[in-house]
Amino acid sequence: MEINRRMATLIAGLGSAAMLAGAFGFQIIGGLSPCHLCLLQRWPHAAAVLIMVLALATNWRLWPWLGAIAALMTAGIGVFHAGVELGWWEYISSCTQGSIQGLSASDLLDPTKALPTAPRCDQIPWSFAGISMAGWNAIISFGLALVWLFAATRRD
Helix, strand or coil: CCCCHHHHHHHHHHHHHHHHHHHHHHHHCCCCCCCHHHHHHHHHHHHHHHHHHHHHHHCCCCHHHHHHHHHHHHHHHHHHHHHHHCCCCCCCCCCECCCCCCCCHHHHHCCCCCCCCCCECCCCCCEECCEEHHHHHHHHHHHHHHHHHHHHCCCC
Protein backbone atom coordinates (compact mmCIF):
# COMPACT_ATOMS: atom_id res chain seq x y z
CA MET A 1 0.00 0.00 0.00
CA GLU A 2 1.42 3.33 -1.08
CA ILE A 3 1.05 6.22 1.33
CA ASN A 4 -0.36 9.24 -0.45
CA ARG A 5 -0.74 12.84 0.71
CA ARG A 6 -4.14 12.28 2.33
CA MET A 7 -2.94 9.23 4.26
CA ALA A 8 0.23 10.99 5.44
CA THR A 9 -1.85 14.01 6.48
CA LEU A 10 -4.18 11.74 8.43
CA ILE A 11 -1.25 9.97 10.14
CA ALA A 12 0.44 13.25 11.10
CA GLY A 13 -2.76 14.87 12.36
CA LEU A 14 -3.81 11.81 14.34
CA GLY A 15 -0.29 11.69 15.78
CA SER A 16 -0.81 15.17 17.20
CA ALA A 17 -4.25 14.15 18.46
CA ALA A 18 -2.63 11.20 20.23
CA MET A 19 -0.02 13.50 21.78
CA LEU A 20 -2.80 15.73 23.10
CA ALA A 21 -4.72 12.73 24.41
CA GLY A 22 -1.59 11.53 26.18
CA ALA A 23 -0.97 14.94 27.72
CA PHE A 24 -4.54 15.19 28.99
CA GLY A 25 -4.36 11.58 30.19
CA PHE A 26 -1.26 12.33 32.27
CA GLN A 27 -3.03 15.40 33.61
CA ILE A 28 -6.50 14.01 34.32
CA ILE A 29 -5.82 10.35 35.07
CA GLY A 30 -2.22 10.59 36.26
CA GLY A 31 -2.68 13.77 38.26
CA LEU A 32 0.37 15.49 36.73
CA SER A 33 -0.45 19.18 36.45
CA PRO A 34 1.18 20.84 33.44
CA CYS A 35 3.62 23.71 33.83
CA HIS A 36 3.55 26.78 31.59
CA LEU A 37 5.86 25.27 28.96
CA CYS A 38 3.85 22.03 28.95
CA LEU A 39 0.75 24.02 28.09
CA LEU A 40 2.58 25.90 25.34
CA GLN A 41 3.54 22.58 23.73
CA ARG A 42 -0.14 21.62 23.41
CA TRP A 43 -1.22 24.53 21.20
CA PRO A 44 0.73 23.58 18.06
CA HIS A 45 -0.59 20.02 18.37
CA ALA A 46 -4.14 21.40 18.51
CA ALA A 47 -3.35 23.53 15.45
CA ALA A 48 -2.02 20.45 13.64
CA VAL A 49 -5.26 18.57 14.31
CA LEU A 50 -7.25 21.49 12.90
CA ILE A 51 -4.89 21.67 9.93
CA MET A 52 -5.43 17.95 9.30
CA VAL A 53 -9.21 18.45 9.22
CA LEU A 54 -8.90 21.43 6.87
CA ALA A 55 -6.40 19.62 4.64
CA LEU A 56 -8.65 16.59 4.30
CA ALA A 57 -11.73 18.76 3.67
CA THR A 58 -10.21 21.15 1.13
CA ASN A 59 -7.18 19.31 -0.28
CA TRP A 60 -5.31 22.62 -0.43
CA ARG A 61 -1.62 21.89 -0.94
CA LEU A 62 -0.45 24.50 1.59
CA TRP A 63 -2.03 22.75 4.61
CA PRO A 64 0.64 20.05 5.02
CA TRP A 65 3.34 22.75 5.02
CA LEU A 66 1.48 24.52 7.82
CA GLY A 67 1.15 21.19 9.64
CA ALA A 68 4.92 20.75 9.41
CA ILE A 69 5.43 24.23 10.86
CA ALA A 70 3.07 23.42 13.75
CA ALA A 71 4.91 20.16 14.47
CA LEU A 72 8.28 21.92 14.34
CA MET A 73 6.98 24.61 16.70
CA THR A 74 5.97 22.12 19.38
CA ALA A 75 9.21 20.20 18.84
CA GLY A 76 11.17 23.40 19.36
CA ILE A 77 9.26 24.23 22.54
CA GLY A 78 9.90 20.64 23.68
CA VAL A 79 13.65 20.99 23.11
CA PHE A 80 13.66 24.29 24.99
CA HIS A 81 11.61 22.80 27.84
CA ALA A 82 13.88 19.77 28.08
CA GLY A 83 16.85 22.13 28.24
CA VAL A 84 15.21 24.03 31.10
CA GLU A 85 14.58 20.74 32.90
CA LEU A 86 18.19 19.68 32.46
CA GLY A 87 19.55 23.04 33.57
CA TRP A 88 21.13 23.85 30.20
CA TRP A 89 19.45 27.27 30.25
CA GLU A 90 17.07 29.19 32.43
CA TYR A 91 13.50 30.23 31.93
CA ILE A 92 11.49 32.80 33.84
CA SER A 93 11.51 32.06 37.55
CA SER A 94 7.74 32.33 37.72
CA CYS A 95 7.25 29.52 35.20
CA THR A 96 4.13 28.18 36.81
CA GLN A 97 0.69 27.24 35.66
CA GLY A 98 -1.12 26.95 38.98
CA SER A 99 -4.80 26.30 39.35
CA ILE A 100 -7.37 27.91 41.57
CA GLN A 101 -10.08 25.58 40.35
CA GLY A 102 -12.37 24.58 43.17
CA LEU A 103 -11.36 27.46 45.42
CA SER A 104 -13.89 30.08 46.46
CA ALA A 105 -13.21 33.81 46.56
CA SER A 106 -13.05 33.66 50.34
CA ASP A 107 -10.43 30.89 50.13
CA LEU A 108 -8.33 33.05 47.82
CA LEU A 109 -8.57 36.03 50.13
CA ASP A 110 -7.85 34.06 53.30
CA PRO A 111 -4.11 34.31 54.08
CA THR A 112 -4.29 31.23 56.32
CA LYS A 113 -5.44 28.96 53.48
CA ALA A 114 -2.79 26.95 51.70
CA LEU A 115 -3.07 27.48 47.96
CA PRO A 116 -2.00 24.75 45.57
CA THR A 117 1.62 24.88 44.53
CA ALA A 118 2.11 25.34 40.84
CA PRO A 119 4.29 22.95 38.86
CA ARG A 120 7.69 24.28 37.89
CA CYS A 121 9.10 24.13 34.38
CA ASP A 122 12.53 23.08 35.60
CA GLN A 123 11.39 19.89 37.32
CA ILE A 124 10.86 16.54 35.61
CA PRO A 125 7.64 14.98 36.91
CA TRP A 126 7.86 11.84 34.74
CA SER A 127 10.41 10.26 32.44
CA PHE A 128 10.83 7.10 30.42
CA ALA A 129 14.22 5.73 29.34
CA GLY A 130 15.82 8.81 30.88
CA ILE A 131 13.84 11.19 28.66
CA SER A 132 11.24 13.56 30.09
CA MET A 133 7.79 14.17 28.62
CA ALA A 134 9.13 17.38 27.08
CA GLY A 135 11.93 15.41 25.47
CA TRP A 136 9.55 12.77 24.15
CA ASN A 137 7.31 15.51 22.77
CA ALA A 138 10.30 16.95 20.90
CA ILE A 139 11.36 13.58 19.47
CA ILE A 140 7.87 12.52 18.39
CA SER A 141 7.02 15.97 17.05
CA PHE A 142 10.13 16.01 14.86
CA GLY A 143 8.91 12.67 13.48
CA LEU A 144 5.44 14.13 12.88
CA ALA A 145 7.05 17.07 11.09
CA LEU A 146 8.74 14.60 8.74
CA VAL A 147 5.38 12.97 8.01
CA TRP A 148 3.86 16.40 7.32
CA LEU A 149 6.77 17.19 4.98
CA PHE A 150 6.25 13.87 3.22
CA ALA A 151 2.58 14.81 2.75
CA ALA A 152 3.53 18.27 1.50
CA THR A 153 5.83 16.89 -1.19
CA ARG A 154 3.33 14.36 -2.61
CA ARG A 155 1.65 15.32 -5.87
CA ASP A 156 -1.51 13.27 -5.39
